[in-house]
Amino acid sequence: MSHRAPTPPPAARAASARRSPVRDLLALTARPEVISFGGGLPAPELFDAEGLRAAYDRVLTDAPHAALQYSTTEGDPALRAAIAGRLTGQDLPTDPDRLLITAGSQQALTLLATVLLEPGDTVAVEDPTYLAALQCFGFAGARAVPVPSDEHGIDPAALADLVARERPKLLYLVPTFHNPTGNTMPAARRRAIAETAERHGLWIVEDDPYGELRFSGTPEPRIASLPEAADRTVLLGSFSKIMAPGMRLGWLRAPEALHGPCVIAKQAADLHTSTIDQAAAARYLADNDLDAHLARVRAEYRTRRDALVAGLPEALPPGSTWNRPDGGMFVWARLPEGHDATECLAKAITNDVAYVPGAPFYAGTPDRTTLRLSFTTHAPETTAEGLRRLAKTFL
Numbered sequence: 584m585s586h587r588a589p590t591p592p593p594a595a596r597a598a599s600a601r602r603s604p605v606r607d608l609l610a611l612t613a614r615p616e617v618i619s620f621g622g623g624l625p626a627p628e629l630f631d632a633e634g635l636r637a638a639y640d641r642v643l644t645d646a647p648h649a650a651l652q653y654s655t656t657e658g659d660p661a662l663r664a665a666i667a668g669r670l671t672g673q674d675l676p677t678d679p680d681r682l683l684i685t686a687g688s689q690q691a692l693t694l695l696a697t698v699l700l701e702p703g704d705t706v707a708v709e710d711p712t713y714l715a716a717l718q719c720f721g722f723a724g725a726r727a728v729p730v731p732s733d734e735h736g737i738d739p740a741a742l743a744d745l746v747a748r749e750r751p752k753l754l755y756l757v758p759t760f761h762n763p764t765g766n767t768m769p770a771a772r773r774r775a776i777a778e779t780a781e782r783h784g785l786w787i788v789e790d791d792p793y794g795e796l797r798f799s800g801t802p803e804p805r806i807a808s809l810p811e812a813a814d815r816t817v818l819l820g821s822f823s824k825i826m827a828p829g830m831r832l833g834w835l836r837a838p839e840a841l842h843g844p845c846v847i848a849k850q851a852a853d854l855h856t857s858t859i860d861q862a863a864a865a866r867y868l869a870d871n872d873l874d875a876h877l878a879r880v881r882a883e884y885r886t887r888r889d890a891l892v893a894g895l896p897e898a899l900p901p902g903s904t905w906n907r908p909d910g911g912m913f914v915w916a917r918l919p920e921g922h923d924a925t926e927c928l929a930k931a932i933t934n935d936v937a938y939v940p941g942a943p944f945y946a947g948t949p950d951r952t953t954l955r956l957s958f959t960t961h962a963p964e965t966t967a968e969g970l971r972r973l974a975k976t977f978l
């Protein structure tokens with residue numbers, strides 16, 4: 584038999600990619616008896632399945648050939664017009680031609696990494712930050728450097744120091760109802776950060792999948808709307824939390840200089856986002872009142888947040904702290920010193936309850952006492968039972 588040479592190894596970035604140990608642990612929580620506060624999932628019973636079925640139906644009845652055909656990389660014009668109209672009606676005048684429809688906002692992160700980052704580049708991130716953004720920047724060969732952060736987001740003075748020292752190319756932020764912390768950055772911080780980005784020459788990625796899920800307080804201005812940052816901020820939006828994540832629809836609103844390169848990167852990645860899903864979303868938005876749907880979702884999430892927050896004093900050990908976010912999907916908690924939330928998770932799972940430990944969300948040294956609890960998917964009675972089980976974990 585002739586000699587069989589081995590195939591070349593995978594690229595270094597693929598070889599160094601690690602499975603998340605937390606994901607493996609959470610795989611154990613797929614058992615139906617487990618009450619999980621771990622997943623970052625929207626409540627499925629609140630999806631407007633009937634409205635979406637009708638939208639898909641109409642699209643396939645009225646224009647089946649267009650809906651099933653290849654389409655443009657930039658995205659469905661009606662959908663882009665609807666998104667632009669919505670942003671313009673909020674705080675951000677938007678030209679539909681400035682929008683690129685993506686396969687979820689996760690793809691927008693990949694496109695931006697492709698367009699902006701060389702291997703070895705530095706990205707400044709909140710501490711902690713969205714785990715899959717860290718993975719995405721890691722895959723691009725970039726180094727994520729955490730900026731000291733508190734309950735109001737990153738510290739602008741610390742950012743200025745870090746920028747002078749580390750010369751990051753971009754700053755990645757989830758300023759509203761952050762994942763994992765649920766926190767929102769106040770307007771003054773947003774302005775200070777926009778000024779720093781302007782002074783030091785920095786791209787800002789403003790990732791905003793949760794902003795429309797506000798159930799208390801008043802909206803803060805988008806960073807993309809601030810004059811200092813308008814020419815350097817890329818805003819990412821998503822239908823995942825306001826319509827349905829399975830449709831995989833998001834959008835990227837880039838300054839002019841980045842729009843063209845992002846379109847080309849998208850073309851190389853997947854030609855375009857699913858034609859039929861975009862058409863159905865556009866049809867849905869034309870035939871339904873998204874705000875009325877969102878009002879229902881917000882009211883339900885508020886009740887669910889309140890149920891979780893009300894039960895935490897009995898569920899977590901004395902000396903624990905947590906926040907009460909004004910929107911989004913997550914509560915962030917801190918166990919007393921000496922507790923390790925990753926170690927406690929294994930015991931929680933034996934009690935048929937789960938959460939996500941905070942450690943993997945840190946680009947630098949993790950705070951091992953932290954954990955993320957999602958309140959979206961459980962009725963208050965289920966949350967109460969889940970918290971009783973969680974209390975047993977810390978006995």
Ligand code: PMP
Pocket residue numbers: 623686687688689690713757762790792820821822823828832833
């Ligand atoms: N950014 C953040 C901060 C998220 O929490 C998520 C989803 N969990 C995403 C981006 C990706 O969302 P999608 O691709 O579904 O739009």
